[in-house]
Amino acid sequence: MSTQTRSMLLNVGPSHPAMHGVIRLIMELDGEKIKGVDVEIGYLHRAFEKMCETVMYTQCFPYTDRLNYVSPLINNVGFALTVEKLLGIDIPERAKYIRVIMSEISRVSDHLTCIGATAMELGAMSVFLYMIKAREYLYELVEEITGARLTISYVRIGGVKADLTAGFTDKCFQKIADVRKVLIEADELLTRNRIFFDRMKDTGIISKEDAIAHGITGPFLRGSGVAYDVRKANPYLIYDRLDFEVPVGTKGDNLDRYFVRMAEMEQSLRMIEQCFQQIPDGAIAGELTGCLIPAAQMVDRAKMGQTDGLIEDEVDLDPTLQGSTKKYSKSINTDRRDVALPPKEETYSNIEGLMNHFKLVMYGHGIRPVVGEAYFPVEGANGELGFYIVSDGRDQPWRVRVHPPCFPIMAALPKCLVGSMMADLVPTFGSVNMIAGELDR
Amino acid sequence: MTPLQRVQEQFSKEVIETHTFRGDETLMIHPSALKVIAKFLKETAELDFNFLMDLTAVDYLFFAGGRIQKEFRFEVVYHFYSLKHNHRLRIKVPVDEKSPEVDTLTDLWASADWYEREVWDMFGIRFKGHPNLKRILMYEQFQGHALRKDYPFNKRQPLIGPKY
Amino acid sequence: MSFMSSASNFFTSKMSDALGWARKYSIFQYPFVTACCGMEYMSTAAGHYDVDRFGAGFPRFSPRQSDVLFVVGTISHKMAPVLKTVYDQMCEPKWVVAFGVCTCTGGFYDNYATVMGIDTIIPVDIYIPGCPPRPENVIDGLMKLQEKIQKGEQSRTLYDPRTKIGRPAHLQQGYSVSQHIKESSS
Incomplete structure (x- = not known):
């Protein structure tokens, strides 16, 4: 007489205490041993790549x-x-x-x-x-x-x-x-x-x-x-x-x-x-060449033509824009005016700066690279994070592809898990450091 | 000799065009030669591309507002990297709209498995010989392929709840 | 007679007050964490902001043991049936907190993959906007939730994006996956 054994299917996720992140693992178990793992992703697919094609750079x-x-x-x-x-x-x-x-x-x-x-x-x-x-x-x-x-x-x-x-x-x-x-x-x-x-x-x-x-x-x-x-x-x-x-x-x-x-x-x-x-x-903060005047006042003065000494004055900005005034701008932004926004004083006090600003933020104008494609890798926290961008010469990217470092690791997860015990899933999954936003994009 | 020149020398007939833009070496090859060239890239000692870093596709439907005409609608893009020689190469394969199909590379690089599933999911390009070609990011009930340019970005297909 | 009924009203209202008071300081929450907001949820839960001061420091990862569902992060259409299942498994009385702007309205992910606000699927009691909301904002939302629990109020309405009005939840029941497949195939 022979006994037959069947393996058990266990579903872990997509919402599970030991899974920080949404992912579903369908595991085939023989007792406590993992015989096979099927990883299902996509629960946080937010269409990053499609959305990038619809907006400006x-x-x-x-x-x-x-x-x-x-x-x-x-x-x-x-x-x-x-x-x-x-x-x-x-x-x-x-x-x-x-x-x-x-x-x-x-x-x-x-x-x-x-x-x-x-x-x-x-x-x-x-x-x-x-x-x-x-x-x-x-x-x-x-x-x-x-x-x-x-x-x-x-x-x-x-x-x-x-x-x-x-x-x-x-x-x-x-x-x-x-x-x-x-x-x-x-x-x-x-x-x-x-x-x-x-x-x-x-x-x-x-x-x-x-x-x-x-x-x-x-x-x-x-x-x-x-x-x-x-x-x-x-x-x-x-x-x-x-x-x-x-x-x-x-x-x-x-x-x-x-x-x-x-x-x-x-x-x-x-x-x-x-x-x-x-x-x-x-630039050293607190060092002033002219006066510190509020943004609205600066715009008014420029409109009324009271431009005497305005070029030396510094604008007092909203906290969200702090650190982007004229004296800082030179050392932290490129001087290519078709790429970087002008410093705030120029936008507020003269027509050239204002037009420059508008040209960069308006649809159909903006930053327009030549037709071409580029891939650039940086070291992300989980590995090589690469962006591949195809430009068609307009202000919106034609295609943005991100190479997410988690993605290949998750694909290899069955390799790490098969043959080990059920309890090993938790430390292994932890050390993968899966970030769903990057995995599913 | 750069990897691009080496491949061009070996497969002069299969290479459609080459260019180097901002230091990225790119080869456009015939789809039929993909398997052979990929094998060559991986197994030649002086190239030794052991990483298939990225695999994706681009839809060129109505590219640049229709000003630039492409012969084929899709291009499948491969990014290779060699750990030993620290060089990179990009290979592009044109794919026809009527029969979107390319050879799989899963038997050469294991990483191709999920990437190819993603390209199938998002662009509807089939990979001949792929062991498990099914949707990966979207659900099985989803109709169409989301990253194609003719798929509206906000066309929803909810599983539950109201349709809108 | 009038005295009796007012007395019983007095006792029931005192009773529900006491119950509400007890409930609002022993929130057993189910964190349905999917995305970026999870990081701020962690920060709120950990030592620095310490959500335990409000009696909500004990996450239960079983829907059957929890009474507040924290939906933290974007819900995609693939995830929506899972969220609905978790909500249905929770016992009454239950409250739902939409944490982050993606759960409130869909945020800037107005695209094919994302649910435009979880209130199209499950009724929501408290909305905490922000992308992600700061921990202070979360605590504010939590205090608003406590007020609601004290009063014994629960939201029962779903938002219908087609008519742009809220409708009672039971009128939108029965909209299932199988029905969707039938409709889309026909």
């Missing part, structure tokens, strides 16, 4: 914010760099440094969230609270510069929206020290924690060859021992002037990826510090 930025919403600045930078490549322009040094500083802050906040969420799902709630505390410090920095916490739309084509504020450097160093403290705490809580260690070690293994075949990049690939980092391989902005290491793992299990992320955060913090040492000086 500058209006794509809010959409790119919401791709990887844990590190939105890197998406902004990636998109801006691709359009700049299409246009064939370069941006001022200071803007490059600002972009790098903000990208690295975003990367740290992304890794903090990833490790915090993974730890929470493995039962270490306090680590999650600590990590979110550290992320809150970084959000304060981001908010100080960009005006928003999360969806910031800070980068502009040809530069950035606003310059760094006065005293930002000291504040940043203070926050970096605070974040380092939290990282040490988290390291003490997790790294030698038996439960965490045993659940992460030897689970979710992916070999170097498989990872490359699946096109995986970022911390996931580096965990498997391949030192591929876009910042080293194709340095963009000023990454070639910074001294940093690319941490790699050996085995490609969850623990390796955890160590890689922890080490990367330290490297990112180091990079920010180096940037502050190298960054060229911009």
